[in-house]
Amino acid sequence: MAYEVKGVVARSKGAPVTVETIVVPDPGPGEAVVDVQACGVCATDLHYREGNINDEFPFLLGHEAAGVVSAVGQGVTNVQVGDYVILNWRAVCGQCRACLKGELQYCFNTHNAAQKMTLADGTELSAALGIGAFVEKTLVHSGQCTKVDPAAPATAAGLLGCGVMAGVGAAINTGGVRRGESVAVFGCGGVGDAAIAGAKLAGATTIIAVDIDDRKLEWARKMGATHTVNSKDTDAVEAIKGHTNGFGVDVAIDAVGHPAVFEQAFYARDLAGRVVLVGVPTPDMTITLPLIEVFGRGGAIKSSWYGDCLPSRDFPMLVDLYRQGRFPLDQFVTEAIGLDDVEEAFDNLRQGEVLRSVVVLDK
Numbered sequence: 534m535a536y537e538v539k540g541v542v543a544r545s546k547g548a549p550v551t552v553e554t555i556v557v558p559d560p561g562p563g564e565a566v567v568d569v570q571a572c573g574v575c576a577t578d579l580h581y582r583e584g585n586i587n588d589e590f591p592f593l594l595g596h597e598a599a600g601v602v603s604a605v606g607q608g609v610t611n612v613q614v615g616d617y618v619i620l621n622w623r624a625v626c627g628q629c630r631a632c633l634k635g636e637l638q639y640c641f642n643t644h645n646a647a648q649k650m651t652l653a654d655g656t657e658l659s660a661a662l663g664i665g666a667f668v669e670k671t672l673v674h675s676g677q678c679t680k681v682d683p684a685a686p687a688t689a690a691g692l693l694g695c696g697v698m699a700g701v702g703a704a705i706n707t708g709g710v711r712r713g714e715s716v717a718v719f720g721c722g723g724v725g726d727a728a729i730a731g732a733k734l735a736g737a738t739t740i741i742a743v744d745i746d747d748r749k750l751e752w753a754r755k756m757g758a759t760h761t762v763n764s765k766d767t768d769a770v771e772a773i774k775g776h777t778n779g780f781g782v783d784v785a786i787d788a789v790g791h792p793a794v795f796e797q798a799f800y801a802r803d804l805a806g807r808v809v810l811v812g813v814p815t816p817d818m819t820i821t822l823p824l825i826e827v828f829g830r831g832g833a834i835k836s837s838w839y840g841d842c843l844p845s846r847d848f849p850m851l852v853d854l855y856r857q858g859r860f861p862l863d864q865f866v867t868e869a870i871g872l873d874d875v876e877e878a879f880d881n882l883r884q885g886e887v888l889r890s891v892v893v894l895d896k
């Protein structure tokens with residue numbers, strides 16, 4: 534028996550999202566249905582709505598969520614009905630080239646549910662990042678469910694499902710930030726602030742937040758930034774060198790995903806430093822760099838998918854740190870909203886009013 538529930542759909546490029554009836558099938562082999570309790574509004578949802586990811590409209594948006602497993606399909610053993618889970622968008626396959634090399638965080642064949650959720654008229658929906666969680670119930674692959682301590686409220690825990698994990702992981706996993714290092718983070722939204730909190734957790738002693746909005750810089754300080762730079766009216770590269778004895782940072786993280794910002798990150802690092810791109814560029818963006826500078830500066834240029842996380846390792850760890858008061862998950866939640874408020878949340882995101890609006894579903 535399929536379920537009929539309410540969910541948030543982007544029907545066409547740039548059009549305001551609408552709340553629609555969504556048909557969620559019973560879970561098939563390897564699948565699970567999850568009663569969503571909370572789902573954060575991430576900039577990537579807006580990218581989908583704008584047609585920047587692909588043209589496979591209509592999309593069922595939302596992908597940063599926590600909830601309770603309400604049904605499982607045949608052969609599911611990793612979770613059971615009643616488990617409290619965070620949804621992840623990289624359920625590793627264990628069999629591809631990356632997995633067989635032991636590099637599961639790069640899995641090239643991650644799993645999603647085989648069946649599609651649909652609109653009431655049968656139109657198949659593309660689930661954002663293979664999840665689709667601005668909805669009362671969602672269908673996922675069971676590997677997309679990571680069980681965590683139910684003592685962590687869904688509003689906070691759900692954020693680990695995307696933006697916060699991406700930012701923390703960009704610093705800790707991809708950037709490999711170590712004790713005593715210096716880090717610059719460009720773009721202090723949910724992802725950038727998580728990179729700042731992650732750098733602090735890893736023991737970085739100089740953490741420079743860069744944004745074009747003073748409010749974001751204030752919030753970044755609360756997350757652990759030791760210095761702030763408003764790059765609207767200041768040369769970010771010079772300012773960063775000024776805070777690092779003229780050398781630049783060990784790790785520069787672009788959490789915007791824009792060529793001009795990436796270029797700043799590239800030049801703001803010390804010799805042999807690492808540049809991490811975690812912001813998502815649009816397909817039309819290009820960058821030109823003098824190859825001699827790429828060579829001469831040494832170090833590494835890396836991109837960070839989902840913070841190179843392993844959900845099974847990293848979600849429970851971050852929930853534990855949060856429960857111990859060592860990771861400020863609650864600080865990312867600016868407002869709790871309903872399914873009807875997602876369009877307004879996109880406006881607030883664009884205008885820099887929020888770190889995270891979180892859709893909370895009444896049970």
Ligand SMILES: NC(=O)c1ccc[n+]([C@@H]2O[C@H](COP(=O)([O-])OP(=O)(O)OC[C@H]3O[C@@H](n4cnc5c(N)ncnc54)[C@H](O)[C@@H]3O)[C@@H](O)[C@H]2O)c1
Nearest residue numbers: 576577699720721722723724744745790811812813838839
């Ligand atoms: N790699 C991943 O796995 C992953 C996961 C989640 C999100 N993302 C991406 O990360 C990016 C950030 O997401 P978010 O939710 O934090 O978005 P956000 O809109 O909340 O934050 C973006 C921040 O960048 C700032 N900014 C914009 N232009 C700037 C500029 N030129 N210089 C400095 N700062 C600038 C904004 O003021 C804002 O504070 C998005 O591109 C999103 O799609 C990537």
Ligand SMILES: [Zn+2]
Nearest residue numbers: 626629632640
């Ligand atoms: Zn794999």
Ligand SMILES: [Zn+2]
Nearest residue numbers: 575577695696
């Ligand atoms: Zn996201």
